[in-house]
Amino acid sequence: MKRHRANPVVIGGFVVAALAILAVALMALPGLHWFKRPERVVMFFSGSVFGLQKGAPVVFRGVRIGDVTDISVHYDSTRDSFAIPVVAQLDADAVRGLDGRMGNDDIAHALPTLIARGLSAQLGTQSLVTGQLYVDLDFRTKPRGTLHGGYKGDATEIPTSATAFQALKNQLESVDLRKILDDLSQIAASAKSLVAAPELKQGMQDFAATAAHARRLAAELDRRAVPLTRGAESALASVDRAGGKVSTAADKLGDGADKAGALLDPKGAVVRDLQHAMNELAQASSALRDAADTDGPLLQQTERTLRELSQAARTLRQLARSLDAQPQQLLLGRQPDDGLPATTPASAKNRAEDRVQEPAR
Known part of the structure; x- marks a missing residue:
């Protein structure tokens, strides 16, 4: 029997083709970075991460920039609480793109800068049917993310913040429903005792009596409303007439004021005559002062x-x-001085x- 010897060229070609196919397959697998240096990060979540699996995407505003590589449970004895550290690998080029320094090969400074600007992580839902989760990175300042610390490794910690649903859930969990129910029960008991109290019944009876009295008073007022309305109409008519008289008097007073203003006009004849009279009076007063001088x-x-x-x-x-x-002087005339009688003391x-x-x- 004749044996055929294998052709080395065919074998070598087959091996090369297999290696090429393997290389293409490895590069095509998602989440594996064979020719890129990844950036390791860790994120601590306080709530449940059910639905988050290894290989889950890490996205920034819808753009995939990394994958989840590890999920574990961490117990903090100082706080007596549990946290879920999620380790992920981020694409170095994507991190440089977020920082805006595409030409810089050293990305050690990129993440701290982004965290200082408000970069934080939240859990998002990939599908409502399957319930799978992913890690959503974005800049959030209200509220800002919180750092947990205490990770034993060479990964950079990214702060985490709760979603709106998780925040609502935490608030509901913090509410003491038992106390609220007890308070409602006490309020209902107080209301029941208040309704059954005799004072309330007496108050209702008094209110009914007051309502009846109010109805009678309204009927009496309705009966007397017609005379009162007529009197009010006559009073309004009288007020209207008085207003007309006041308006006429005001018009006359305005005319008198206009005439008085015309008389008191500095350029009018009355003011000029008064000024002339005052000048003459001043002259007469001056002449009288001169005449009365000593x-x-x-x-x-x-x-x-x-x-x-x-x-x-x-x-x-x-x-x-x-x-x-000497009365005889009227008949005889005056006597000489020698013949006059002696002067009497009276004279x-x-x-x-x-x-x-x-x-x-």
Whole structure:
């Protein structure tokens, strides 16, 4: 029997083709980075991560930038609580893209910078049917993510924040439903005792009596409303007439004010006449002051007249005394001075009084 020897070229080609197929398959597998250096990160979740599996995607606003590589349980004895550390590998190029430094090969500074800007992780649902979860990275400042710490490894920790559903669930879990039910039971018991109290029944009876009285009062007011309405209408008519009279008086007063304003106009004839009269009065007052002056001619003439009147009065008094002493002078005429009788004390007294009453020259 003749044996055929294997062709080395065929065998070598087969091996090369197999290696090529294997390389393509390895590169096509998701979540494996054969020619890229990944960035290890860890995220601590406090709630349930049921549905999150190894190989689950890590996305940033819908773009896949890494995969979950490990999920474990961590007990913190200082806080007496459990946390779920989720380790993932991020694509170095994607991390540099988030930082905006595509040309920098060292990405050690990229994640701390992004975390300082508010980068945090949340759990998202891939499918409502299967319940599979994924890790969602984004910049969140309200509320900011929290760091757990205490991871034993060379991974950078990314803060985590609870979703809206998880926050609501935590709030509901923190509510003491038993206490709320007890309070509601006490309120219901208090309401029941209040409704069954005799004071409430008496109050209802009083309210019914008050309502009946109010109805009677309303009927009485309705009965008396017609006269009151008529009286109000007549009063309103009287007020209207009085208002008309007041308006007429106001018009007349306005006309009088206009006339008074015209009379008191500084450029009017009345004001000019009053000003002219005041000027003449001022001139007369000045002339009167000049005439009343002690050194004025009028006062000197008055003094001379008074002196002459005084002398005439003295002469008449002397004539009267002479006639009193010698009445015969009217018939015989005046006797010489030698023939006159001696001066009596009365006549001497009269002459002294005349001298006293004579004004000083």
